[in-house]
Amino acid sequence: MAQRGTQDLPPSGGYAQVKYRRYLPKRGPSGAVIFAGITAICTYGFYQVARGNLEKKELARENLWSRIHLVPLLTAEADRDLYRRTEAAKAREAEIMKDVDGWKVGESVYNNTKYFNAPSYVIVPEQQKSE
Template identity: 30%
Template sequence: MSKTAYKQDMPPPGGYQSINYKRVPARTFFGGWAIIGGYIGMTAGAFYLYSLNYKAVKNRELEVHSANLALYPMLLAERDRAYLKQIRKNRDEENKLMANVEGWETGTWMGEPIYKTQPKDCFIEPNFYDYYVHSSYKDLKKRMITLNY
């Protein structure tokens, strides 16, 4: 075994520098009053811009709301009209399909009234599937998805 001389790491002559652990305060750009004044100024500016935008949005929404109120009765009437047209088409289609069946009376089941407690001339709203009975399956499916049936 040969002996090799190892050189150990030692501190530099005179020792290491002392570790600086004193508190170094952060540099201040603004004082407390400047920050409060800036906050108040920014808040006032933002409030002014908000009030300008609020007036414009309020006027726009007022016009849209007024238009909706004016059109709503017409849209309801058109919806009711389309509903009654579809019911009439269903009735006419039933008359056409059952024209060859003897004794068939539209709106009854084999000549027996479906609703015994209702007067004969009373309008009875059909259920969902009866309403779409003569429509295409595509229309029925689209409506079912829209209504989440």
């Protein structure tokens, strides 16, 4: 037991120095390197998206113009098909109605003498929306 009135003091020359510093190896890249890497990846991604959008727009334009240039061909083909079907229908009508006196093949049973063929249009949009 310690005596009264005396204080505990360090040994002469002091205590040995406490080693408190930790020597841990660095783990991974620094924050600046990570930030630079993410920025580079995002920049490349946005560049690829922009290129893809331009390609998509060009393909849509090409598709539209190919349709515009095919309309006359398709219209002519539809007209030939309509004529062939009309002539076949007239031939069937002549065969069916051959015994009816006064029947005129191909004549309309309605009082309207106009022939109407629905036109087909290709609408070129001012600005095409991409989906």
